[in-house]
Amino acid sequence: MEISSSIVTDYYSLCILLLFTALLLPFLLLRKRNKTYQLPPGPSGWPIVGNLLQIANQTIQVYLQKLHQQYGPIYTVRLGSQPMIMVASHELAHEALIEKGSMFASRPPAQGLSKLFSSNQTSINSAAYGPLWRTLRRNLVSETLNPAALNSFRKGRERAVNLLIDALRTEASQNEGAVKVVDHLRRAVFNILVFMCFGIRLEEDAVAAVQNVARELILSGGRLPLDAIFPKLRVFYRKRWKRMQELRQRQLETFLPLVNERRTALAEGRAEDCRAYVDSLLSLTIDGGRKLNDGELVTLCSEFINAGTDTTSTTLQWALAYLVIHQEILRRNFGRGGEGEKGARGGCAENGLFGGGGEGNAATASAGKAGFDARRH
Secondary structure: OHHHHHHHHHHHHHHHHHHHHHHHHHHHHHHOOOOOOOOOOOOOOEOOOEOHHHHOOOOHHHHHHHHHHHHOOEEEEEEOOEEEEEEOOHHHHHHHHHHOHHHOOOOOOOOHHHHHHOOOOOOOOOOOOOHHHHHHHHHHHHHOOOHHHHHHOHHHHHHHHHHHHHHHHHHHHHOOOOOOHHHHHHHHHHHHHHHHHHOOOOOHHHHHHHHHHHHHHHHHOOOOOHHHHOHHHHHHHHHHHHHHHHHHHHHHHHHHHHHHHHHHHHHHOOOOOOOOHHHHHHHOEEOOOEEOOHHHHHHHHHHHHHHHHHHHHHHHHHHHHHHHHOHHHHHHHHOOOOOOOOHHHHOOOHHHOOOOOHHHHHHHHHHHHHHHHHHHO
16 A cells, blocks of 8 residues: 555655646757767657656556566666666676776765655765775675674574474474475565674564565665655655655664674674674775764664565575475485484574585475475465
8 A cells, every 4th residue: 555655645746746747848959969979769758857647556676577577688767857768688787897897886866755764875875886885895705795804793693594494394284384485585585684694683573664664665765765766855745755764764773783782792802703794894984084873883783684684585586496306305405304303303504505404404304395386275
């Protein structure tokens, strides 16, 4: 209902913008330049509003998918008066981001909600290509994603896998063996990422609170970014702007206590023995030596968790689907999956996940079997 209401509100706002367009059209025609650009194909649009009226009754993702089917792997769409070139091919993405990376490395200035949720572009995903972006990226790679740091998160991974196995067993026993795997995978990945980010073990209700805020933030990105396209017309989007400000406040209220808990634990020498992402952020200096403020810390922690959750859980879904088709791989990897069922009750240790036999293998095989049953159902 909320998304439908938002679409209706956006539609009426766009009608008002169309009226402005009609009034300004003579002026625009007088200023029209003869210069043309060699742009990829795409739908024609109105002056000022571009293709926004065509998007008004659907999500932008659905609209872009239709354009991809119609125009191919690269096409032009106009959100407002500025053309945007969309790439929907891994070959072209590799050419743009790898072969010609320096040409496409930077990002435009943030407007509206993008500026609000990125703490004025203080995140890896939003920062312009330059010293700040390099500092943030280097910190993530060298302090959190290096082998030694990843190994320090082992206890968090083992705990998440054990919770996953318990959840799969519980749902399977209550539903004649059928399990909706995606929700459990997403929760398991989320548990791991929260531990990697904050270095603390949260109870399920606390994890759910963080996950709800993160999910709402992701879903809000599916709506038209009209405030960013027409920042001077924010008066038409007061309700949405207020909702997003409230979401930002909930994000701060949810994430900041976790940051402060880790900060206090580090100061008192009782922190969990792992190299959490927030540890590096607390000591990081940017912009000539200043420390990150609380809003920037929350933005970077939120970026870390959101960037890893859906991509990782989707990869795991793909792997499970692949193993449904090629079950000989499962048998080759786990061998004794059927005969180890009782031993699996004891939990899962990471050193038993991949080869080597033992309870960890049996537990993983049991979890895999539950997943395959779910896919068949």
